[in-house]
Amino acid sequence: MSKRRIIVVGSTGSVGTQALDVLAENAEGFEVIGLAAGTQLDALVAQALEFSVPVIGLTSPPEGGPDEIRQRLEQAAGQRGVSDPVREIHVGPDAAEVVAGAAADMVLNAVTGAAGLGATLAALERGTDVALANKESLIIGGSIVLDAAARNNAALIPVDSEHSAIAQALRSGTHGEVSKLVITASGGPFRGMxxxxxxSVTPAQALKHPTWSMGSMITINSATLVNKGLEVIEAHLLFDIDFDHIEVVVHPQSQIHSMVEFSDASTIAQISPPDMRLPIAYALGTQTDGQTQRLSSGAVANNWGQPMHWSFEPVNHLAFPALGLAVEAGRKRKSFPAVFNAANEVLVEAFVGGQIPFTGIDKGIERALRAHEPAAEHTVETVLAADAWAREFARQDLKAQTEATPSSAPGTTAGGS
Incomplete structure (x- = not known):
């Protein structure tokens, strides 16, 4: 039986490295044929050598470009006593997109943020299944991404733990039998505040997630519930369920990753420890026909002989309005989700940099959404234009807020809070 050919873009990030762990655990069934990363050249070189990868890409290359990367590869290969396996090196902003567009059986897209859209579309246009950890590309692309998948008979396979849980639970019934999707949220580090x-919370506090170890952007997004809002939009698009039938509940233990309620009042839940290798393994084992071979994830199962408890509570929308703003953007469609996401990325950087308080993130997003006027048509060009507009709007808005209230760092009561 031939090995399945896998490309991982965003390979040096949290999800990317865990995906490679799962692939190593199941090496007899997979061959990694492409890797792309952003800035972490040393990590990318190490991955390329470990998995004997023929094609790599780096979106932010060193000054020496491909020649310097080749030199680093040869040097590292010599130190390991192996040959340099890389035949192609792609550099520049579209490197991940180029790598993702190569012939493969699956592309796992773990790029962070809107930058992952090009890679998702490149893979889908090639007819390649996409294991999607980069939720933003589906959220901002919307119908563009769904149409590309349908037109090329390619599958979009969720990697987020919540959407993996829903996909697994949906195997218990038909689409017409679904009453509600229930997406769980840990509540982040500020639950109950x-x-x-x-x-007055600080970036250091926001980056201490109680159950998950993730990159800084997604960790801050979890703290604001922006990430949960993005997940609601993603669930709507992936599973074709109306927003009125998607509910978010806070589940601090992060053991039940989401649920599906059916028309007979039965609820099916997917339960496992909070370990991203589980949904990654499920995605990698999923075939185009929807059948899944469960792979070894390397995770440790729950010990059912030990006492444990699970609790649920409603979302405090007054304290965390970003979730509602995301749903509003999702309902409006067009380029509103792109504006929501782009403004958030700028505002998270501003919060981490001490320019605005934590509550300035959702207020800035709200101002961007209110000011946005979408184009008549929804195309890749209009999505990218809306993304660029939202980033510039957020930057100018930040400048205006800072000038109006100079003391705008966390710990103050700035006007942008």
Whole structure:
């Protein structure tokens, strides 16, 4: 039986490295034929040598470009006593897109943020299944991404733990029998805090997620519930369920990753420890026909002989309005989700940099959404234009807020909070 050919873009990030762990655990069934990363050249070189990868890409290359990368590869290969396996090196902003567009059985897209759209579309246009950890590309692309998948008979396979849980639970019934999708949220590090208390939290506090180890952007997004809002939009698009039938509940233990409620009042839940290798393994084992071969994930199962408890509570929308803003953007469609996502990325950087308080993130997103006027047509060009507009709007808005209230760092009561 031939090995399945896998490309991983965003390979040096949290999800990318865990995906390679799963692939190593199941090496007899997979061959990694392409890797792409952003800035971490040393990590990319190490991965390329470990998995004997013939094609690599780096979106932010060193000054020496491909020649310097080749030199680093040969040097590292010599130190390991192996040959340099890389035949192609792609550099520049479209490197991940080029690598993702190569012939393969599956592309796992773990790029962070809107930058992953090109890679998703490149793979789908090639007719390649996409294991999607980069939710933003589906969220901002919307019908463009769904149409590309349908037109080329390619599958979009969720990697997020919540959407993997829903996909697994949906195997218990038909689409017409679904009453509700229930997406669980840990509540992040600030669960239970009031809006007033949130004004003074720091980036260091926001980056301490209680259950998951993730990159800085997604960790901050989890703290604001922006990430949960993006997941609602993603669930709507992936599973064709109306927003009115998608509910978010807070589940601090992060053991139940999401649920599906059916028309007979039965609820099916997917339960496992909070370990991203589980949904990654499920995605990698999924075939185009929807059948899944469960792979070894390397994760440790729950010990059912030990006492444990699970609790659920409603979302505090007054303290965390970003979730509602995301749903609003999703309902409006067109380029509103792109504006929501782009503005958030700029505002998260501003918060981490001490320019605005934590509560300034959702307020800035709201101002961008209110100011946005979408184009008549929804195309890749209009999506990218809306993304660029939202980033510039957020930057100018930040400047205006800072000038109006100079003391706008976390721990103050800035006007942007």
């Amino acid at each position: 009031t809006r007033d208390a949130l004004r």
